[in-house]
Amino acid sequence: MYELKNVTKTYNASKRKITALDSVNLSIPDGQMVAIQGPTGGGKSTLLQMLGALDRPTSGEVQLGSSMLSKLGDGKLAAIRAKEVGFVFQGFNLIPTLTALENVETALAPLGVSGAERRQRSQDALASVGLSERFGHLPAELSGGQQQRVAIARALVKRPDVLLADEPTGALDEDTRDEIMELLESFWRDQGLTLIIVTHDSAVARRAERRLHIKGGKVTELAAQPA
Amino acid sequence: MFGTYLRRELVNRRKQTVIISIGMALAIGLVILVNSISAGVQGAQASVLQSVYGVGTDITISQAAVAPTAGAAPGAFAFGSGSGATAGGTTTLNQSTLTTSRTETVFDATQLDTVSATSGVSAATATLSLTNMTFSGQLPSQATGTSGTTGGAGGAVGGQAGSSTTQTAPTGGPDGAGGSSFSVDNFTVLGLDPTGASVGPLSAVTLASGRLLTAADVGTDNAVLDSSYATSASLATGGTISIGGTTFTIVGTVSSSGSDSVTASDVYIPLDVAQTLSSNVGKISNIYVTASSSSGVDQLATSLKSALPTATVSTQADLASTVSGSLSTASSLVSNLGTWLSILVLAAAFLIAILFTISGVTRRTREFGTLKAVGWSNRRIVSQVAGESVVQGLIGGAIGIVVGLVGVLVVNIIAPTLSGSAAATSAATGPGGGGAGGGFGAAAKAVASTTVTLQAPVTLGIILIAVGLAVLGGLLAGAIGGWRAARLRPAEALRSVG
Numbered sequence: 001m002y003e004l005k006n007v008t009k010t011y012n013a014s015k016r017k018i019t020a021l022d023s024v025n026l027s028i029p030d031g032q033m034v035a036i037q038g039p040t041g042g043g044k045s046t047l048l049q050m051l052g053a054l055d056r057p058t059s060g061e062v063q064l065g066s067s068m069l070s071k072l073g074d075g076k077l078a079a080i081r082a083k084e085v086g087f088v089f090q091g092f093n094l095i096p097t098l099t100a101l102e103n104v105e106t107a108l109a110p111l112g113v114s115g116a117e118r119r120q121r122s123q124d125a126l127a128s129v130g131l132s133e134r135f136g137h138l139p140a141e142l143s144g145g146q147q148q149r150v151a152i153a154r155a156l157v158k159r160p161d162v163l164l165a166d167e168p169t170g171a172l173d174e175d176t177r178d179e180i181m182e183l184l185e186s187f188w189r190d191q192g193l194t195l196i197i198v199t200h201d202s203a204v205a206r207r208a209e210r211r212l213h214i215k216g217g218k219v220t221e222l223a224a225q226p227a
Numbered sequence: 228m229f230g231t232y233l234r235r236e237l238v239n240r241r242k243q244t245v246i247i248s249i250g251m252a253l254a255i256g257l258v259i260l261v262n263s264i265s266a267g268v269q270g271a272q273a274s275v276l277q278s279v280y281g282v283g284t285d286i287t288i289s290q291a292a293v294a295p296t297a298g299a300a301p302g303a304f305a306f307g308s309g310s311g312a313t314a315g316g317t318t319t320l321n322q323s324t325l326t327t328s329r330t331e332t333v334f335d336a337t338q339l340d341t342v343s344a345t346s347g348v349s350a351a352t353a354t355l356s357l358t359n360m361t362f363s364g365q366l367p368s369q370a371t372g373t374s375g376t377t378g379g380a381g382g383a384v385g386g387q388a389g390s391s392t393t394q395t396a397p398t399g400g401p402d403g404a405g406g407s408s409f410s411v412d413n414f415t416v417l418g419l420d421p422t423g424a425s426v427g428p429l430s431a432v433t434l435a436s437g438r439l440l441t442a443a444d445v446g447t448d449n450a451v452l453d454s455s456y457a458t459s460a461s462l463a464t465g466g467t468i469s470i471g472g473t474t475f476t477i478v479g480t481v482s483s484s485g486s487d488s489v490t491a492s493d494v495y496i497p498l499d500v501a502q503t504l505s506s507n508v509g510k511i512s513n514i515y516v517t518a519s520s521s522s523g524v525d526q527l528a529t530s531l532k533s534a535l536p537t538a539t540v541s542t543q544a545d546l547a548s549t550v551s552g553s554l555s556t557a558s559s560l561v562s563n564l565g566t567w568l569s570i571l572v573l574a575a576a577f578l579i580a581i582l583f584t585i586s587g588v589t590r591r592t593r594e595f596g597t598l599k600a601v602g603w604s605n606r607r608i609v610s611q612v613a614g615e616s617v618v619q620g621l622i623g624g625a626i627g628i629v630v631g632l633v634g635v636l637v638v639n640i641i642a643p644t645l646s647g648s649a650a651a652t653s654a655a656t657g658p659g660g661g662g663a664g665g666g667f668g669a670a671a672k673a674v675a676s677t678t679v680t681l682q683a684p685v686t687l688g689i690i691l692i693a694v695g696l697a698v699l700g701g702l703l704a705g706a707i708g709g710w711r712a713a714r715l716r717p718a719e720a721l722r723s724v725g
């Protein structure tokens with residue numbers, strides 16, 4: 001359960017003050033699938049960072065469950081990210097020197113999971129995204145879709161409460177996009193995740209339970225379109 | 228995870244690993260080489276001093292030279308009217324004097340007792356440094372050739388040029404033309420206590436033939452010769468040598484390890500005989516002291532200085548500063564150029580490691596941002612970066628040790644020879660020293676030189692220092708790189724294009 005109250009985020013970029021989020025009030029119940037849309041520079045990624053405990057707002061409150069993210073220190077935020085939040089990025093963001101399996105394992109390292117269990121859980125996660133054959137491959141040896149599958153496995157191996165995806169299909173072709181979306185939706189359905197997806201793609205957004213539009217740092221609710 | 232990630236980074240970012248490691252390797256290798264050569268030069272200096280001042284000598288004591296008074300001018304020959312044998316207008320002279328070496332000043336032998344009684348002295352022995360000067364040759368007789376009228380008598384016998392002209396050419400002398408022919412022969416004589424050879428000059432020599440002086444030689448006219456002097460003077464064991472007009476039996480020859488050390492002398496005779504012959508009864512010129520503990524040398528030198536206020540007390544360390552020649556050039560080269568070069572290369576290597584680590588961290592901004600998003604704490608990221616740098620440093624250190632050892636091996640194979648000279652501390656050139664008789668180039672050896680081969684040793688300590696420096700360089704680079712990585716805000720890091 002997310003509860004955002006008067007969340008404002010400003011950046012000081014070369015003398016100009018940019019308001020990326022402007023008094024956002026928002027509440028997202030557990031298990032909801034939300035699509036966030038809006039023009040470029042509207043503040044979508046900034047909102048996702050607030051939700052994902054990557055950054056604190058300039059003012060206002062961000063609450064996830066019982067944790068007041070806007071008041072926690074760096075160490076506590078890192079712990080929350082490690083336990084409760086999974087991220088998927090547009091650019092996959094795999095560690096280029098690590099194999100697919102090792103990339104997935106990085107998510108379990110801060111949780112103090114033992115080596116053997118870490119490996120087993122990571123293998124299971126890769127198998128669940130259809131990459132059983134690719135454990136030892138480096139990211140450069142995988143296709144874009146396969147890399148994003150590895151990233152999804154990395155995000156989900158910790159069994160988080162929330163999955164945040166910032167344009168997860170933005171770098172993929174249409175067929176692959178559908179595969180990845182189906183994969184994310186199936187996890188959302190099966191695991192009771194809260195799934196928040198930033199997307200430019202209306203076809204993707206249409207599949208969400210709820211759609212938000214953000215422009216100039218202001219969030220507006222879009223009426224759910226009939227499926 | 229730490230180990231896997233570390234290994235993958237080092238292997239997959241091989242270029243950075245290689246550059247940092249090579250920089251570190253060069254620096255570490257140089258540090259080892261310079262350290263080792265410096266130790267070798269110190270060793271060479273010690274061995275020069277040893278050959279100059281004798282094995283086991285920690286402290287030498289002498290007396291500062293004072294300007295000799297005119298009357299006491301050493302080495303003055305006194306040729307009375309009756310001296311020599313005059314025959315046919317030619318006087319043949321053969322006179323030898325045994326005097327104190329011009330560079331030495333004698334002092335009372337009781338000072339040896341003072342030294343021996345000082346606590347911290349393990350052994351002490353006294354010597355008397357002398358020079359024997361033999362004048363041999365022929366001079367024209369006093370009257371010969373001074374006037375033409377008396378020229379005939381001498382000329383008839385001594386030369387063919389004799390005539391009865393009024394303006395007679397000088398006649399007489401060995402060439403019959405009123406000239407003279409003579410030679411002055413010098414050699415150094417060292418009076419020493421034949422009973423104690425554990426410290427002092429004879430401790431640094433090896434027996435070449437015959438025997439050394441023993442307690443039984445006290446008061447006898449027995450001499451031991453330096454083998455190279457014996458050869459040049461065509462003398463041998465069993466023969467005799469005239470010292471100060473007294474005939475000595477040569478009982479043995481020795482070769483000194485240093486070619487011309489201060490303590491090495493041409494001739495060694497019992498101290499008491501030397502004192503009597505040179506009219507220096509109860510006098511000595513040098514005392515050689517062994518301290519009972521090597522760490523107590525400085526303390527002992529201080530107590531000796533207060534016990535003997537007029538004496539010059541020199542320790543090995545004082546003496547080391549007197550070593551000159553290519554050895555001292557090498558020493559200053561190593562201590563100046565070598566040290567600065569090592570520091571420079573080390574600083575450059577550290578800088579390279581730091582800059583490459585920083586640039587690596589910058590390049591991996593998005594990677595670290597991702598890891599932070601995944602939940603990695605700053606501490607985990609810092610230790611990852613630091614770990615990579617330390618391992619790179621260690622790889623460099625390991626290669627550097629090999630490089631350094633190869634360098635040391637090369638030096639030891641080439642084995643450069645260095646010559647070192649040690650100016651005798653007692654060789655004070657007093658203002659009157661040169662002008663006051665003695666003459667005939669009788670200057671005693673004030674400078675002793677010796678040649679040593681440079682051997683660069685490698686100690687465990689040097690290796691440990693090298694490893695320590697490698698770790699330090701890695702830690703430094705890792706700390707700075709890690710700090711940069713920790714400072715990255717995860718949101719910003721993810722934004723960076725990479």
Ligand SMILES: Nc1ncnc2c1ncn2[C@@H]1O[C@H](COP(=O)(O)OP(=O)(O)OP(=O)(O)O)[C@@H](O)[C@H]1O
Binds near residue numbers: 013
């Ligand atoms: N670190 C930052 N420093 C300065 N300005 C920033 C920073 N991050 C974001 N901004 C600005 O804040 C605004 C919102 O950025 P944000 O990335 O949230 O937009 P977005 O909706 O995700 O856009 P896009 O669709 O292009 O990804 C933009 O004007 C951006 O330039």
Ligand SMILES: [Mg+2]
Binds near residue numbers: 044045166
């Ligand atoms: Mg964005």
